[in-house]
Amino acid sequence: MNTLLHYLGEYFGTSANWSGPGGIPTRLREHFGYTLLALGLAFVIAFPLGLWTGHTGRGGAVVTLIANSARALPTYGLLVLLVVLSGIGLVPVLIPLLALAIPPILLNTYEGIRGVDPALTDAARGMGMTRRQVLFEAQLPVALPLILVGTQTAAVQIVATATIAAAVSFGGVGRPIVDGLARNDYTLVVGGAALAAVCSLLVLAIFAGLRRLLVSPGLR
Amino acid sequence: MNLGIPSYLGSFTELLVDHLVMALGASLLGLVVALPLGLLCVRRPRWYPPVLACASVLYSIPSLAFFVLLIAFTGISRTTVVIPLAVYTLAVLIPNVVDGLRAVPESVRQSATAMGYSPARRLLTVDLPIALPTVLAGLRVATVANISMVSVGALIGMGAFGSLFTAAVQLDRLGLAVTGIVVTVVMALVVDAALLGVQWLATPWLRRTRGRTRTRSGRA
Numbered sequence: 001m002n003t004l005l006h007y008l009g010e011y012f013g014t015s016a017n018w019s020g021p022g023g024i025p026t027r028l029r030e031h032f033g034y035t036l037l038a039l040g041l042a043f044v045i046a047f048p049l050g051l052w053t054g055h056t057g058r059g060g061a062v063v064t065l066i067a068n069s070a071r072a073l074p075t076y077g078l079l080v081l082l083v084v085l086s087g088i089g090l091v092p093v094l095i096p097l098l099a100l101a102i103p104p105i106l107l108n109t110y111e112g113i114r115g116v117d118p119a120l121t122d123a124a125r126g127m128g129m130t131r132r133q134v135l136f137e138a139q140l141p142v143a144l145p146l147i148l149v150g151t152q153t154a155a156v157q158i159v160a161t162a163t164i165a166a167a168v169s170f171g172g173v174g175r176p177i178v179d180g181l182a183r184n185d186y187t188l189v190v191g192g193a194a195l196a197a198v199c200s201l202l203v204l205a206i207f208a209g210l211r212r213l214l215v216s217p218g219l220r
Numbered sequence: 221m222n223l224g225i226p227s228y229l230g231s232f233t234e235l236l237v238d239h240l241v242m243a244l245g246a247s248l249l250g251l252v253v254a255l256p257l258g259l260l261c262v263r264r265p266r267w268y269p270p271v272l273a274c275a276s277v278l279y280s281i282p283s284l285a286f287f288v289l290l291i292a293f294t295g296i297s298r299t300t301v302v303i304p305l306a307v308y309t310l311a312v313l314i315p316n317v318v319d320g321l322r323a324v325p326e327s328v329r330q331s332a333t334a335m336g337y338s339p340a341r342r343l344l345t346v347d348l349p350i351a352l353p354t355v356l357a358g359l360r361v362a363t364v365a366n367i368s369m370v371s372v373g374a375l376i377g378m379g380a381f382g383s384l385f386t387a388a389v390q391l392d393r394l395g396l397a398v399t400g401i402v403v404t405v406v407m408a409l410v411v412d413a414a415l416l417g418v419q420w421l422a423t424p425w426l427r428r429t430r431g432r433t434r435t436r437s438g439r440a
Contacts, residue, residue: 004292072408075374076367080385080396085392139323160282167375167387177288181376190292193285200280 004190011191012178022175024195031199032174034162036095044102046154047147050109054143055135060110067107073159075100082175083168093165100161103156108150112143141216148214152207159203163196173199223399230384238298239380239407242373243366246302250309253334253361257310258317259343268318279311283372291376301373301438308369309362314357320351328381353426360412367408371400 011017018024053059082092116139124138161174166174173195180188222232229235237425277371286304294300324347371382379386384400387393420427 004289007292068364068404070406071364072368072412074371074382074385074404076371076379076382077385077393077401080388081394081401084388084394084397130436156280159280160284162282163282164372164375167386171363174284177284178375181288186292189288193288194366197283197289198280201277204277204280 004024004200007075007187008194010187017191025172027195031162033160033195034172035155038097038101039145039159042098043151046102046105047109047156050106051113053136054113055139057114060114063106063110067103070099070103073099076164079165079168088169093170097158097161104150108146109143110144113139116142129158142219145211145215145219148207148211155203156200159200224395226387229387235380239370242298242301242370242380243305243363246305247309247359247363248312249302249306252360254310254317254387256315258314258321260317261314264319271314275311276313277387278307283369284375287373287376296377298378300376301370301378305366305369309366312362313355313358316354317351320354321347322353324350341360352423353419356415360415363410363415366410368404371404
């Protein structure tokens, strides 16, 4: 424990680590940039698909199959495969991130909408709501907690995988970890790991805030 | 059978044994800790929210960060890879253990007590068997994720088949990455099927009334 604290003090106490292209603020900004981009893209793809499959009940088996098989894919392997195939760049890293982030959002949106009490859907229809209104004003608010959980899982996965992406010459908080391992510089390794943990805790905090803000008080 | 794996990485069998020992060891360790913790949360419901919150915080820590922080305590060893994976397994399993135990019908519990079962005997021969399908559903999700995540250990030199990915980058051999991914996915499928077989053998009373268990989404 003491050695860890020593390395942490050394990493965060060195002023040179707080500025420049390899500085802590830059690394955090890079990491959150990748995470937001990947999560945004995954959401734009998975959320409408989940709404549609959940509302119509069609394609449920396919959704479950995709979610289950995605879990078996080794992310590190996927990263390496795409980088060896198409060289270093943003796109080869984005593809594995999307492959990881889409299934939990898709599955939870599908299951959330699917799992809404049919009596509620019937009541909404009985009140004269259109299909669109039933989906967006009755089913979606009830499914929202589960959808947020799925999106949080996706965000946590992206943060973790973007860390690993440093092994294939990517920036972000994984960079100091991988560089430190290569140079046997444990200060860098521990510093990077602490930054990665901070990133994931921030994601949890953001989602806790979103839950408070978006989920109807009646459902909490 | 060596599938073009460079000899310095070890033989196919060595890598296979290494990979399975780490992945399954983590699953087993997670299960052994999750059962008493889940039981505690069922007996003392007030403990459940804080235990769940701790689990989800630990679950969100990126695997690479978790590995390198543990090097300070356990060195570069299998244990360093097994502990984080066991923690992730734990986080996936606790809700399943709690849900499974809570789903035991009160009438069944009372019948067992009325028949003179001691609390310990009732737990082992009535409660746990009824909870088994739910627990095993979680264990399958966690084990498949563990098998794919062992590969990340390659970044600290303990990745079993993950070392194929590192070698693929270093030697610029696409085939190695493909081999690694295929072998990992096949391993995951086989172990998943094996666990399903265990469930089939252990729950003879479910065979005629096709019971379906719900799975939760995992992480990578």
